[in-house]
Amino acid sequence: MLDNSILNVALPTIGRELAASTTALQWITGVYAVVFGGLMLALGALADRVGRRKIMLLGLVLLGAASLATAFVTTSGQLIAVRAAMGVAAAMTTPGSLALAFRLFPDDELRVRAMTLISTVGLVGLAVGPTAGGLVLTFAPWQVLLLVDVPVAVLAIIGIRSGIPADRADELHRDPIDFAGGLLGTATIVLALLAPTMFVHDGASSPLPWLTTAAAVALAVLFVVRERTARFPLLDLKLIARPLVSSGLAFKAAAGLATAGLTYLATLEFQFDWGWTPAQAAIGMLPQVVVLIAGGAVITPLITRIGLDKAAWLSAAVVVCGLAVYGLLGRFGYVWIALAIVLVAAGMRVVGVVAGNNVMRGLPENRTTIGAALIDTASEVTTGVGIAVGATIIAALFTGDITTSNWSPGQTSEFRTGVTGAGLALTALAAALVLWGIIRSRRAPDSE
Numbered sequence: 001m002l003d004n005s006i007l008n009v010a011l012p013t014i015g016r017e018l019a020a021s022t023t024a025l026q027w028i029t030g031v032y033a034v035v036f037g038g039l040m041l042a043l044g045a046l047a048d049r050v051g052r053r054k055i056m057l058l059g060l061v062l063l064g065a066a067s068l069a070t071a072f073v074t075t076s077g078q079l080i081a082v083r084a085a086m087g088v089a090a091a092m093t094t095p096g097s098l099a100l101a102f103r104l105f106p107d108d109e110l111r112v113r114a115m116t117l118i119s120t121v122g123l124v125g126l127a128v129g130p131t132a133g134g135l136v137l138t139f140a141p142w143q144v145l146l147l148v149d150v151p152v153a154v155l156a157i158i159g160i161r162s163g164i165p166a167d168r169a170d171e172l173h174r175d176p177i178d179f180a181g182g183l184l185g186t187a188t189i190v191l192a193l194l195a196p197t198m199f200v201h202d203g204a205s206s207p208l209p210w211l212t213t214a215a216a217v218a219l220a221v222l223f224v225v226r227e228r229t230a231r232f233p234l235l236d237l238k239l240i241a242r243p244l245v246s247s248g249l250a251f252k253a254a255a256g257l258a259t260a261g262l263t264y265l266a267t268l269e270f271q272f273d274w275g276w277t278p279a280q281a282a283i284g285m286l287p288q289v290v291v292l293i294a295g296g297a298v299i300t301p302l303i304t305r306i307g308l309d310k311a312a313w314l315s316a317a318v319v320v321c322g323l324a325v326y327g328l329l330g331r332f333g334y335v336w337i338a339l340a341i342v343l344v345a346a347g348m349r350v351v352g353v354v355a356g357n358n359v360m361r362g363l364p365e366n367r368t369t370i371g372a373a374l375i376d377t378a379s380e381v382t383t384g385v386g387i388a389v390g391a392t393i394i395a396a397l398f399t400g401d402i403t404t405s406n407w408s409p410g411q412t413s414e415f416r417t418g419v420t421g422a423g424l425a426l427t428a429l430a431a432a433l434v435l436w437g438i439i440r441s442r443r444a445p446d447s448e
Contacts, residue, residue, distance in 0.1 A: 002125030035087030044373025059092025196388030229394030244362025250437030261386030327423025
C-alpha cells in the first residue's frame with residue numbers, strides 16, 4: 001500500500017530526470033496495478049499447490065531484487081519494467097499474507113484481530129505515502145522511495161522464516177495446474193482493469209474502451225466455460241457458489257466500488273466545481289483517512305456483539321447509505337459530503353475484514369490462497385469500475401473541456417447533474433451487490 005501511494009508525489013521529478021512522456025508516467029504507476037490484479041488469481045492457485053510460505057518468500061526475494069534494480073534505472077522503460085516486476089511480487093505476497101494469517105490462528109476472533117491488524121497497517125501505508133514521499137524528496141533522490149522496499153523485504157523474509165512453520169502437505173492440494181485457465185483468467189482481469197482507465201482517459205465516445213470491455217467479457221465467458229469443463233480447473237466455480245464465499249465477494253466488491261467512486265467524484269467536485277486547491281481537496285478527504293485507520297478499534301467489539309455474518313451485511317449496507325447520501329445531498333454542501341465519506345469509510349473498514357474472513361472460512365483449507373486472491377481481485381476490478389462509471393457519466397453530460405476554468409452556468413449545471421447521476425448510479429450498483437450478498441448469506445449454514 002505504501003508502494004502504491006508513495007510514488008505519485010515523485011512523478012514530476014521522475015518525468016524531468018528520465019525525460020518521460022505523459023503516457024510513460026501513466027504506465028509507471030498503472031503497470032503495477034494491472035500486473036498485480038491480473039496475476040493474483042493464477043499465483044494464488046499456484047500457492048495452494050506448491051506452498052503459501054514458499055511463494056511468499058519467493059515474492060519477497062523478487063520484491064527486494066526489483067526494488068534494488070531501481071538504483072540502476074536510466075530510462076522510463078526500465079522503470080516501467082521494474083514496476084511490473086514489483087507488481088508480480090505483490091501478486092505473490094498479498095494473497096499469501098491473508099492466507100497465512102488465517103492458517104496461523106484457529107478461531108474466528110483471533111483471525112479477525114489478525115486481519116484487522118493487516119488491514120490497518122496497509123491503510124496507514126496508503127495514508128502516509130504521499131506525505132512521507134514529499135519529505136524524502138526534499139533531501140534524497142526519488143529512487144530512495146522504491147529502495148526502501150529492500151530492507152522491508154529482508155525483514156519480512158527473516159520474520160516468515162523464523163515465525164511461520166513450513167507448508168504441510170495435508171494443507172495443499174496436488175491437482176495439475178490449469179495453464180489454459182490461468183491464461184484466460186489473467187487476460188480477462190488485465191483487460192477488465194485496463195478498460196476503466198481507457199474510459200477515463202479516452203472517453204466513452206472512443207471505440208477502444210468499448211472494444212477492450214467486449215474482449216474482457218468474451219474472455220470471461222471462455223474462462224467460465226473452461227473452468228466448468230476442465231478436469232482440474234484453476235478455479236473451482238462450485239467453491240465460489242458457496243453462500244459464504246459469494247456473499248463475501250459481493251460485499252467486498254460493493255465496498256471497493258463505493259470507495260473508489262466516491263473518492264473520485266468528491267475530488268472532482270472539490271477542485272473543478274468548488275475551486276479548491278489539491279491541498280484543500282486532500283484535507284476535505286481527511287475524514288476518510290481518519291475513519292479507515294481509527295475504525296479498526298471497533299471491528300472486534302462489533303463482531304463480538306452482533307456476529308460475523310450480520311456485521312458483514314450491515315457494514316455493506318452502511319456503504320450503500322453513504323453513497324446514497326452523496327448522490328442525493330452532496331450538492332448542498334460539504335457537510336453532506338463529509339457525512340457520506342464517513343459512512344462509506346466506516347462501512348468499508350468493517351466489511352473489508354469480515355467479508356474477507358467469511359470468504360476464507362467458506363473455503364476448504366487447501367484453497368485459502370486463491371480465496372484471498374479472489375477477495376483482492378474483486379476489490380481491484382470494482383475499484384476501476386467505480387471510477388469508470390463516474391467518469392463516463394460526467395463525460396456524457398458535460399460539454400466542453402472539464403479542466404478549463406471559468407465554467408459557464410450551463411456547464412456548472414451539467415457537471416452537478418453528472419455528479420448526482422453518477423452518485424446514484426453507483427448507489428444502485430452497490431445496492432444490487434449488497435442485496436445479492438444478503439440473499440446468499442442467508443443460505444449459508446453456520447459452518448461450510
